[in-house]
Amino acid sequence: MIRHLKRPNIVSVIAHWAAAWAMILALYFGLSAVYGNGPRQETFAAHAYAGLTVLGLVVIRLFLRTLLPWPKEETEGSRILKLVAEAMHWTLYALMLLTPLTGWIVASSMGCCMTVPGLPNIDLLGSGLSIGRPVSAMTAYHVHVFFVWTLLALISLHVMAAFFHHFVFRDTILVRMIPVLGRRAGSASASYATANSRDDRLNEPRANDVTVEER
Amino acid sequence: MEGMSEMHHTMSHMHHLSSNGIVEQVLGAAGRLSAQLLIVLTSAPVLKVLAALVLLLALAALLRPLLARRTSQS
Numbered sequence: 001m002i003r004h005l006k007r008p009n010i011v012s013v014i015a016h017w018a019a020a021w022a023m024i025l026a027l028y029f030g031l032s033a034v035y036g037n038g039p040r041q042e043t044f045a046a047h048a049y050a051g052l053t054v055l056g057l058v059v060i061r062l063f064l065r066t067l068l069p070w071p072k073e074e075t076e077g078s079r080i081l082k083l084v085a086e087a088m089h090w091t092l093y094a095l096m097l098l099t100p101l102t103g104w105i106v107a108s109s110m111g112c113c114m115t116v117p118g119l120p121n122i123d124l125l126g127s128g129l130s131i132g133r134p135v136s137a138m139t140a141y142h143v144h145v146f147f148v149w150t151l152l153a154l155i156s157l158h159v160m161a162a163f164f165h166h167f168v169f170r171d172t173i174l175v176r177m178i179p180v181l182g183r184r185a186g187s188a189s190a191s192y193a194t195a196n197s198r199d200d201r202l203n204e205p206r207a208n209d210v211t212v213e214e215r
Numbered sequence: 216m217e218g219m220s221e222m223h224h225t226m227s228h229m230h231h232l233s234s235n236g237i238v239e240q241v242l243g244a245a246g247r248l249s250a251q252l253l254i255v256l257t258s259a260p261v262l263k264v265l266a267a268l269v270l271l272l273a274l275a276a277l278l279r280p281l282l283a284r285r286t287s288q289s
Contacts, residue, residue, distance in 0.1 A: 066275035067279050101264055131260060131263065132263070139254055
């Protein structure tokens with residue numbers, strides 16, 4: 001059965017913006033901890049908490065994305081562009097997961113110098129499982145920094161693509177992620193309206209709808 | 216063995232003298248980064264967290280049809 005789904009669920013939308021803010025804070029505190037003149041210990045702890053918040057939020061988003069249907073854009077565009085967009089989204093998810101994770105590995109091995117109160121040692125997680133090898137903090141740090149700059153580059157492209165969709169393609173990609181601008185995308189509560197229901201016909205023109213196919 | 220060691224030392228010295236080209240530096244950095252990426256992605260903490268995430272997503276995938284059925288009934 002095909003249902004018309006106009007926007008993602010509200011928890012995913014909130015988690016999207018919360019992760020965006022947490023990443024801005026993590027970047028600010030991270031750069032301050034390395035280059036700033038302020039209290040390094042507190043700044044490093046704030047960076048770690050912001051990064052862990054991103055990790056938690058991306059796990060919630062991935063869980064909800066698997067659990068609930070996700071609106072699929074019906075705009076006509078080249079297939080390659082759609083593939084690039086899809087690849088970019090999944091790379092962003094992967095980097096939002098791996099960047100805090102590598103940071104956590106670094107923080108776990110910095111007991112000598114800078115500690116993060118309340119942060120469990122990552123080496124103790126699942127200590128009964130004998131998979132993988134231990135990794136040095138320096139290697140994890142290099143990879144963490146590489147992931148951060150890659151993530152920033154991809155986020156810049158993501159933001160530009162969102163504006164491009166809004167102002168050039170004039171579709172609902174950006175609006176559906178901003179609930180306060182919701183009129184163009186329909187209300188979140190009405191997002192499950194079935195294909196030929198009266199509510200659906202009363203809503204926006206079909207060109208603005210996005211559909212999702214139930215698996 | 217003595218001569219071999221001297222030869223190795225000379226070759227190593229020559230390598231350091233000739234390894235200032237930009238291409239070699241870029242290749243060296245890319246190689247180091249690739250190796251570090253591989254080491255980190257196959258490390259115990261990353262594999263354990265990814266295994267936990269896969270289990271969580273498998274649970275979500277199992278719950279998805281149940282939730283869809285419940286939504287269509289109500």
